[in-house]
Amino acid sequence: MNTLLLQPNEEGFSQAKTNLTLGRVVAIPTETVYGLAANALNPDAVAAIFAAKGRPMDNPLIVHIGDIQDWDYLVTHIPENAKKLAEAYWPGPLTIILPASDKVPKEVTGGLDTVAVRFPANLIAQAIILRSKLPLAAPSANLSGSPSPTNAARVMEDMNGRIAAVMDGGPCDFGVESTVIDMSRTPPRLLRPGGITPEMIEEVIGPIEIDPAVTHALQEGAVAASPGMKYKHYAPKAEIHIVKGTPAAYAEFVNKQKEEGVFALCFEEDSVEIPSITYGKREDPLSQAQQLFDALRQLDEQGAKTVYAACPNSTGVGLAVYNRLLRAAGFRVINTIKVVGLTGPTGAGKTTVANTWRLMGILVIDTDALARQVVEPGSSCLNALVTAFSSEILNEDGSLNRAALANKAFATPEGAATLNAITHPAILALTQQKLEEAADQGHTVAVVDAPLLFEAGFDAICHHVVAVTADRETRLARIMARDNLTEEVAKRRMNAQQPDDFYCRAGVSVIHNDGDQPTLIRNAQQWWTRWWCNK
């Protein structure tokens, strides 16, 4: 097939209309990205879109309209809040999902009973829709899985020979796809972030939910609210990793990556000394949105094999940029924050050291608190514990009864192993999430306070580990006094813990605490200062 490149003039518009009326596929510019358009009411024309794009048939298309009236015909009913949103942001980069009318072919909805509708703001798109007098089904105009095209040349790269024509409308204003919101449910749910931010939507209709898949990989076996979420997306050939951290930490990280084929995908201001492609300015998410997809394609052109991408701020419009980059990176995130692990047996003084560092302004993450959080009612961890140990471990209100769990789990070595296998990975994952948030907030270092640091595998995420220890007799006396225990009970508790030499390992700094508290505080302060200067 010979693919025509059309210009937005009389001749071009007329060619576009003729091809669309004949059921052919024409790529059109929109304010977000280019779309592969065809008559939404003609199943064969819609099938031609899927064929050109190589798209899985269960991934539904957005129907583009050129007049708000045309919406009525495509959906069964328009709730008040959906109407308000459309009035506020249409025409514009917002796609609204509602129950589909029987006019919409199943080919468009991928078999779902809802349909996604959008009224684009781009005047060329509007002119094409109005002239053809057709609602146009249009996904982004890339081959399935590739970054969306934001100019006509990029469309041609993927679609030359596969479709009837491409209308050249110049570069897209916004650069990433529209916001998708499901208004067929209460509360409404944001499925894909875009130019219309969650804050802008909530200003008009009040609270909405953000689908967890916007910022996290879909759990194995989970059903995607939007079929598009389950497919690999926006991915260039290179393996991308997002690098979280301050600009200085990012530069320090990438400048060490000297191997052949390694590229930085960074902001204009970054001081990067390895081959790089930029995508906008660090504090300007609009410039990032506009340039991201083209930058991803440039990386392929330059033969990048591994890419370390500077992480955008994920608030406002930045959420759309972060969401696309996260998918392009297959959810691979590297955190540059330096992590000091803090551990030690009971009674040694770990808490005093943690508090000393907190008072020095250092972020300390308390994994005991996170351990309580991961077993809150409704959590997958608590559900797994109930499956393993029965509902006898629950209180009447459905919360975890810790004593009951301890009785059951610690009755046998297998029980304890099962408990750990369920809870440790969840606590570790939550700790990593907290560390990512800390990096986003500009922290360059954090302490992870974990009594079972080695047992739960936290050492793998620590740059350095500090163990606070004390002689057995000293610890025994401290525990008895602190928790008001008899010698027998205190000894039993200590015996359940690791032997004293457990913490003497290569690379572990030991703070031995046989003196008084002021001495321990001084030692903790000194250790930190020395480590910070030498790190």
Ligand code: TXA
């Ligand atoms: O900005 C845009 O929206 C661009 C331009 C061309 O308008 N279009 C676009 O289409 O990005 P596409 O097909 O690449 O992405 C549409 C997304 C997909 O993730 C799809 O799964 C989802 O919207 N979607 C469409 N209909 C849906 C429905 N009924 N329920 C849930 N998700 C739906």
Ligand code: MG
């Ligand atoms: Mg797409």
